[in-house]
Amino acid sequence: MPSLENILDPSELLIRVxxxxxxxxxLLDIFKRDLLDHMQCLGMAxxxxxxxxxxxxxxxxxxxxxxxxxGRAAATAAQMEGMxxxxxxxxxxxxxxxxQKETKELTPELEKCLAQVHP
Amino acid sequence: MNxxxxxxxxxxxxxxxxxxxRAGYQVTAVRNGLLAAxxxxxxxxxxxxxxxxxxxxxxxxxxCRKIRQQQDQNYVYIVLLTAKEAKSDIVxxxxxxxxxxxxxxxxxEELKARLRAGQRILDLEDRLxxxxxxxxxxxxxxxxxxxxxxxxxxxxxxxxxxxxxRERSSTAILLCDLDRFKGVNxxxxxxxxxxxxxxxxxxxxxxxxxxDLVGRYGGEEFLLILNNCDPxxxxxxxxxxxxxxxxxPMETTAGPMKVTLSLGLLRSIDWEDRAAxxxxxxxxxxxxxxxxxxxxxxxxxxxxxSVAVPALPQG
Numbered sequence: 001m002p003s004l005e006n007i008l009d010p011s012e013l014l015i016r017v018x019x020x021x022x023x024x025x026x027l028l029d030i031f032k033r034d035l036l037d038h039m040q041c042l043g044m045a046x047x048x049x050x051x052x053x054x055x056x057x058x059x060x061x062x063x064x065x066x067x068x069x070x071g072r073a074a075a076t077a078a079q080m081e082g083m084x085x086x087x088x089x090x091x092x093x094x095x096x097x098x099x100q101k102e103t104k105e106l107t108p109e110l111e112k113c114l115a116q117v118h119p
Numbered sequence: 120m121n122x123x124x125x126x127x128x129x130x131x132x133x134x135x136x137x138x139x140x141r142a143g144y145q146v147t148a149v150r151n152g153l154l155a156a157x158x159x160x161x162x163x164x165x166x167x168x169x170x171x172x173x174x175x176x177x178x179x180x181x182x183c184r185k186i187r188q189q190q191d192q193n194y195v196y197i198v199l200l201t202a203k204e205a206k207s208d209i210v211x212x213x214x215x216x217x218x219x220x221x222x223x224x225x226x227x228e229e230l231k232a233r234l235r236a237g238q239r240i241l242d243l244e245d246r247l248x249x250x251x252x253x254x255x256x257x258x259x260x261x262x263x264x265x266x267x268x269x270x271x272x273x274x275x276x277x278x279x280x281x282x283x284x285r286e287r288s289s290t291a292i293l294l295c296d297l298d299r300f301k302g303v304n305x306x307x308x309x310x311x312x313x314x315x316x317x318x319x320x321x322x323x324x325x326x327x328x329x330x331d332l333v334g335r336y337g338g339e340e341f342l343l344i345l346n347n348c349d350p351x352x353x354x355x356x357x358x359x360x361x362x363x364x365x366x367x368p369m370e371t372t373a374g375p376m377k378v379t380l381s382l383g384l385l386r387s388i389d390w391e392d393r394a395a396x397x398x399x400x401x402x403x404x405x406x407x408x409x410x411x412x413x414x415x416x417x418x419x420x421x422x423x424x425s426v427a428v429p430a431l432p433q434g
């Protein structure tokens with residue numbers, strides 16, 4: 001499990017991809033594309049105050065972020081999922097904004113990690 | 120070994136595919152539960168499965184339940200992959216038929232270790248099934264010739280009698296006995312006698328159609344059940360079998376040996392409502408008559424009309 005404090009745990013990510021540059025590059029492409037889609041879904045769910053959709057999108061994002069060893073953003077996504085499940089979404093806007101900021105910071109960190117394993 | 124990976128998240132799927140391919144598995148990856156169930160339920164499908172819990176179309180629990188409903192296929196070892204950690208979720212997963220679970224994000228070494236444990240279970244199942252099939256074969260087949268044993272061929276005869284009456288189809292039974300077989304044992308020894316019995320079984324099996332039945336009835340007696348046969352030509356078929364022995368000496372370790380058969384024949388048009396045992400007595404009587412006539416011939420039991428054995432063309 002990646003540390004919840006760090007934006008990215010590069011050593012864990014590299015273990016997961018077995019230091020494979022091509023695989024990491026492919027995963028990064030998938031991640032960037034899917035992140036955009038799921039963040040849009042989550043944003044819309046928050047705007048519509050749709051708790052069930054917040055829970056679903058939060059859950060999906062949590063899984064993706066955990067796979068990329070992005071502990072901090074994964075914890076925030078988990079928080080959104082929890083809010084959605086409980087039905088109490090009063091603070092959802094603020095947490096969504098935090099998740100946007102964390103995922104924005106994450107992408108350059110992932111690029112840096114990829115550069116580390118460049119053949 | 121083949122393994123099925125089912126996950127709607129492409130990222131997870133690619134990661135799992137990579138780890139498992141590197142570990143030597145042949146991976147089939149699908150994006151929803153319905154496709155997973157399809158793959159796992161097909162004949163010869165993967166027997167090891169790694170299923171995400173939350174999936175569209177059918178979730179991991181649904182796939183587990185569907186697989187466990189299939190009684191007639193090999194065991195599939197299922198590992199659920201889930202972000203759920205609550206005890207109640209784990210209990211629900213195992214209750215639905217999963218064998219194990221792993222929480223996301225998975226640790227590659229732990230994943231491989233758990234799959235190795237699954238493979239051990241599957242290997243054990245294979246060995247048990249193999250042993251059961253071997254025992255089943257031994258219980259139903261004659262050890263020397265590999266033909267059905269007496270108990271089984273008699274059961275089959277009873278079934279065929281009922282079926283024939285129900286469907287008004289034509290059946291015939293042939294009881295064959297090797298002529299002067301005791302002499303083979305006495306002159307050449309029992310091992311040569313065994314060779315003759317094995318070759319007899321091989322020739323009898325080769326002389327009938329795939330849906331006819333052949334069993335070892337006694338020491339050197341064999342019972343053949345010929346289904347859906349033409350009553351008018353079945354005597355010819357019996358004669359063809361007899362001639363295939365008489366005209367082609369057997370190769371044995373004691374040298375070439377001419378072996379002949381005596382045959383008793385009974386057709387369903389002649390057996391009315393009698394039970395299997397009574398029919399055997401009847402056909403045994405015909406076999407006795409063939410022996411009394413010097414062997415190497417066929418006699419029909421209870422013929423309504425006297426039937427002459429037609430001469431077969433030579434060659």
